[in-house]
Amino acid sequence: MLRARAIPVARVAVSGTRRVGLASYSTNLGVPSSSTTTTTTTTRGMSTTTSGSESLYEFGQRHVTNGLGRITQGIMTKGEGSYVFYDDGRKMLDFTCGIGVTNLGHVNHRVSTAAAEQCMKIVHAQCSIAMHEPYLRLIERLLPIMPDPSLDSFFFWNSGSEAVEAAIKMSRVITGKQNIICMQGAYHGRTFGAMAVTKSKTIYSKGVAPLMPGVFSIPYPFWHQLRLPPTTPTATLVSLCLYQLDLVLSQQSAPSDTAAILVEPVLGEGGYVPAPAEFLQGLRTLCDKHGILLIIDEVQSGFGRTGRYFSITESGVRPDILTIAKGLGNGFPISGVVSRKELTDKLTPGTLGGTYAGNAVSCAAAVAVADVMREEKILDNVQARSKELFASLKSLQSDSTVGRFILDVRGRGLMVGVEFAAPPGPEREHDVAVQEGVPKDMATRIAKKCIEKGMLILTTSVYEVIRFIPPLNVSAEDMKKGTKIFEEAVREVVKEG
Numbered sequence: 001m002l003r004a005r006a007i008p009v010a011r012v013a014v015s016g017t018r019r020v021g022l023a024s025y026s027t028n029l030g031v032p033s034s035s036t037t038t039t040t041t042t043t044r045g046m047s048t049t050t051s052g053s054e055s056l057y058e059f060g061q062r063h064v065t066n067g068l069g070r071i072t073q074g075i076m077t078k079g080e081g082s083y084v085f086y087d088d089g090r091k092m093l094d095f096t097c098g099i100g101v102t103n104l105g106h107v108n109h110r111v112s113t114a115a116a117e118q119c120m121k122i123v124h125a126q127c128s129i130a131m132h133e134p135y136l137r138l139i140e141r142l143l144p145i146m147p148d149p150s151l152d153s154f155f156f157w158n159s160g161s162e163a164v165e166a167a168i169k170m171s172r173v174i175t176g177k178q179n180i181i182c183m184q185g186a187y188h189g190r191t192f193g194a195m196a197v198t199k200s201k202t203i204y205s206k207g208v209a210p211l212m213p214g215v216f217s218i219p220y221p222f223w224h225q226l227r228l229p230p231t232t233p234t235a236t237l238v239s240l241c242l243y244q245l246d247l248v249l250s251q252q253s254a255p256s257d258t259a260a261i262l263v264e265p266v267l268g269e270g271g272y273v274p275a276p277a278e279f280l281q282g283l284r285t286l287c288d289k290h291g292i293l294l295i296i297d298e299v300q301s302g303f304g305r306t307g308r309y310f311s312i313t314e315s316g317v318r319p320d321i322l323t324i325a326k327g328l329g330n331g332f333p334i335s336g337v338v339s340r341k342e343l344t345d346k347l348t349p350g351t352l353g354g355t356y357a358g359n360a361v362s363c364a365a366a367v368a369v370a371d372v373m374r375e376e377k378i379l380d381n382v383q384a385r386s387k388e389l390f391a392s393l394k395s396l397q398s399d400s401t402v403g404r405f406i407l408d409v410r411g412r413g414l415m416v417g418v419e420f421a422a423p424p425g426p427e428r429e430h431d432v433a434v435q436e437g438v439p440k441d442m443a444t445r446i447a448k449k450c451i452e453k454g455m456l457i458l459t460t461s462v463y464e465v466i467r468f469i470p471p472l473n474v475s476a477e478d479m480k481k482g483t484k485i486f487e488e489a490v491r492e493v494v495k496e497g
């Protein structure tokens with residue numbers, strides 16, 4: 001009964017979209033043209049519960065846990081390329097990619113086809129029962145693009161958090177040491193180990209203690225964290241942070257107790273800040289000196305997001321353990337923990353595993369992702385669109401009306417952050433980003449306006465930062481459209497004050 005209703009409702013929604021004036025997008029999105037459609041409904045197709053007594057959205061509001069936050073209202077029914085559709089007819093340009101996941105666009109034909117074909121062969125070839133082909137084909141695809149040839153031993157799981165859990169566990173078992181040093185502003189997930197090394201916002205662990213012990217943190221080379229201006233030379237930021245690391249290793253966590261240093265090469269939830277190469281190289285040197293493992297978390301920055309397969313390659317630094325997820329499956333849940341055989345041979349069989357770990361359908365999808373990335377030269381598109389995005393944002397930053405509110409435009413490839421100034425306030429007494437006469441909550445208000453104008457976009461960090469995470473295969477036309485919406489939103493918020 002439920003299935004019988006659900007399908008026509010989605011069709012009506014698309015039809016409704018066309019009827020409210022978005023027909024110009026129908027061709028490139030594959031939506032039936034008006035001459036071929038047979039649906040003549042004049043409703044906008046909002047879904048109702050099977051009893052029809054209330055909207056499905058209201059039903060969701062009552063029954064979906066309050067622990068989940070959400071940036072839009074309504075029900076998302078369809079995705080196609082750089083766009084998503086809602087059941088009330090809204091069509092939105094998606095510059096969130098479901099938080100950096102649908103990098104090849106929604107319902108990428110080759111990826112979905114590979115998954116569908118795998119569905120008809122075997123769905124659950126459990127990894128502790130047997131090996132399966134998509135798992136091994138995926139390793140074949142990943143080996144040549146690893147940031148270092150030493151990374152040759154793979155374990156696939158479902159989510160980024162799980163990959164981080166596995167990396168922590170492996171580093172402790174392999175080194176026989178306990179402590180983990182992570183970064184201020186880092187985000188590694190919401191499970192218990194990952195939550196303990198997450199330092200981007202208190203909301204993730206507030207009221208949940210005791211957290212996993214043995215965790216220490218140092219500042220990330222981000223001007224804001226160090227209370228320095230955005231113009232601070234890289235060398236200064238790097239030396240301040242590496243000095244803090246020296247202090248942690250001499251005052252809090254002896255090298256002989258320290259299993260790993262965990263770092264995102266581009267801080268994600270902490271504000272979209274690329275780490276300078278010198279910082280990552282400094283971490284590598286210290287790890288080598290003290291027999292500490294270097295865990296590089298590329299869950300968000302990996303798989304082409306920054307214009308390279310892995311952001312860490314820019315620094316030439318070799319990870320001991322690499323965590324990957326998100327874009328790897330383009331929406332099919334899969335994560336990976338990659339290390340060197342010499343290290344993983346120290347693990348006892350059975351130490352790693354999980355009912356759904358390395359699911360065959362997700363692995364088949366990931367193989368297709370790797371093929372599309374290579375064959376369709378996606379990295380070239382990232383470079384081209386990145387130039388356009390930076391040019392547009394930098395031009396806004398030098399604008400005589402709104403430019404003074406934009407403190408920083410930063411990032412790599414299509415992982416780009418724009419940081420705005422903030423007005424003085426009790427919680428910002430020591431904040432270097434504070435300026436008199438600046439509108440309140442700029443990032444949140446701009447993101448909200450973008451959504452009203454038809455583009456999904458996210459904020460990030462405890463600062464006023466908007467993050468751009470468009471699809472890696474976004475067209476020049478859609479990039480232009482997105483930056484235009486953003487510019488309008490910025491101008492309106494500045495005008496409103």
Ligand SMILES: Cc1ncc(COP(=O)(O)O)c(C=O)c1O
Binds near residue numbers: 268
């Ligand atoms: C760098 C990083 N690590 C780990 C995670 C956790 O991944 P997941 O949400 O798949 O558990 C995220 C998620 O945003 C992330 O950005």
